[in-house]
Amino acid sequence: MRTFYFHLKHGDHLIADEEGATLPDLAAARHEALQSAREILADAIKTGNPNVPDAIVVADEDGRTVDSLRLAAVLPQPLRAMILHEP
């Protein structure tokens, strides 16, 4: 088990996760970031809140960034393609 931190990136400002979560491995941390991004974005859409982070930055115990997930990446695929001009 390892401790991972899920910081929220808003432009050049970072909301630090001071507490962290104990998870089995990096794959579990990535899954947690994905589920968190979905929840934050879903709630922002539901309530019309424009103040969403750009990304969730996952860091390990030593403060190293081990993953970064853009919130726009969790949009349903057709919308994502329209917004990000991805195929």
Next chain:
Amino acid sequence: MASHQNYLLQVIDEAGIKNLQPHLSITTLQQGESLADTGKPVQWVYFPHSAVLSCVVGLESGAAVAGGLIGKDGAFGAVQALDSMVSLNKVFVMVPGRASVIEARHLVKAVEAVPALRRILLTYEQFFLAQVQQTAACNALHDIPMRTCRWLLRMEELVGANFPLTQEALALMMGVRRTTVTQIASKMQSEGLISYSRGQVDLVNVPAMRRVSCECHQELEAHHRLVFEQLREELNPARRQRSARAERGSGESELEQ
């Protein structure tokens, strides 16, 4: 007197019921301590003073949501002790602190001897059921900032404006992921509603939080007042006469509480 730090024990004492007292002792509960598990027998009944307990429903996926909080205005395990003897869900200590505790079998004997005691415990259980129902509606329909304020105000009612609370515990209470709590705590901090650092919450603007909160907290406060005022008057004829006098406008008797 220590028993008065719990509202139910105060009501029991006020009704002149003495047969619980010899079996009560005071214990200190640690943060995260588990007091009951789903389907497991309930051997002890807790009347919290400064501690707050959380009843949690765990799902197959590993996710969990709190159904209700129990603090100085209630008890855990009384109805389970009287009826099925098993707990419906997991109960753990969310805020550490003191509680009066009694062995379930002693509580059962005391209730058999004094029917009014059963009345008091069932009235609380009715309030707890109202809390759980309100929570189901609130979780389904109210947005996250409203719900956060609602739970923090409930905590304030139980333990005051400054208390230890992990983001994980708050996420569990609200049925959201911890990262959502990171986001909302930061927003509430920048709006001057709370100050949050290293697991310690300070509610710096309670009136503003009441404005942001949904109606659920106030509904439950009113429900608690209603059911217990009625019960206390029934159990204490002297109290009923006093409040009747107050209603007629003598005024002074209102000061006694």
